[in-house]
Amino acid sequence: MNPKNLVSFAILLTIACFQWMCSTEMIGPQEPSKIPTTEIVDELANARTQAEAELAITHLLQKTGVGMPIAGSKYQNYTLSDERLSILADSHLEFLGGSNSISLHEAFNTLMGMTDILQFNVDSDQVFTRLDLQASNALLDKEQPNNALLLTIVADESGIPNTIPGDTRTVFKSPLQAFLFGVWVDTEFENVSANKGNLSPKECLKGCKAEFFACFFSGGNRKSCLAEFKECRQNCTPPHDQGGGN
Numbered sequence: 001m002n003p004k005n006l007v008s009f010a011i012l013l014t015i016a017c018f019q020w021m022c023s024t025e026m027i028g029p030q031e032p033s034k035i036p037t038t039e040i041v042d043e044l045a046n047a048r049t050q051a052e053a054e055l056a057i058t059h060l061l062q063k064t065g066v067g068m069p070i071a072g073s074k075y076q077n078y079t080l081s082d083e084r085l086s087i088l089a090d091s092h093l094e095f096l097g098g099s100n101s102i103s104l105h106e107a108f109n110t111l112m113g114m115t116d117i118l119q120f121n122v123d124s125d126q127v128f129t130r131l132d133l134q135a136s137n138a139l140l141d142k143e144q145p146n147n148a149l150l151l152t153i154v155a156d157e158s159g160i161p162n163t164i165p166g167d168t169r170t171v172f173k174s175p176l177q178a179f180l181f182g183v184w185v186d187t188e189f190e191n192v193s194a195n196k197g198n199l200s201p202k203e204c205l206k207g208c209k210a211e212f213f214a215c216f217f218s219g220g221n222r223k224s225c226l227a228e229f230k231e232c233r234q235n236c237t238p239p240h241d242q243g244g245g246n
Helices: 003-022 037-045 050-064 082-096 104-112 124-138 145-154 175-188 202-217 222-236
Strands: none
Touching: 037 050, 037 145, 050 082, 050 145, 050 175, 082 175, 082 202, 104 124, 104 175, 104 202, 124 145, 124 175, 145 175, 175 202, 202 222
16 A cells, blocks of 8 residues: 555544544543532422432432443442332332431441441441531532532432531431432442452442342332342352363
């Protein structure tokens, strides 16, 4: 090939590759949703139909990066299936209707009892002191994905508070907030937790935990939620090398 033509071909190939990358998700994480965190919290509080609740939760995930490749988020691997999101939306509507509530302290005690999934070497004072401190700092930048998640956890019926109260652990929350709290606790204290069986890969296991948190806190039967988790966990663990290779 003529050197001139070779250079032209190389340039065209580079342009084509760049365009292809731009048309896929290979260009990196997406920016968080432009919808303000306060509006998303209001959207959640004012949802009246299944469709409205699912849309509000989707906006929240797009803001916080829970289960989504959102830039700046620590929670990208906590993936939720569409079915579980729908169930979580339904239980959120029940909470708005006056039922299906849980305090964060109860949620924490539930997590502490889930020795088949995780076991944290921390007490509730450590957890809630850190939650209150991080949520207070999050008020300075509500639109940062990790902060948006914290502020959604501590939000009450009037929205995001101007100051974080000291009774965070005792106020009743929705199943959605309990789910987010589980994700936050697992992320925040994973370096001092003991996961049974030395499971891997870690990223896949977080998706299993997300499904479990959503299943259990939305009113699912503990035994069936745990069975689903164990099946998911098995699929995460790479098959053992049987040897005998050439």
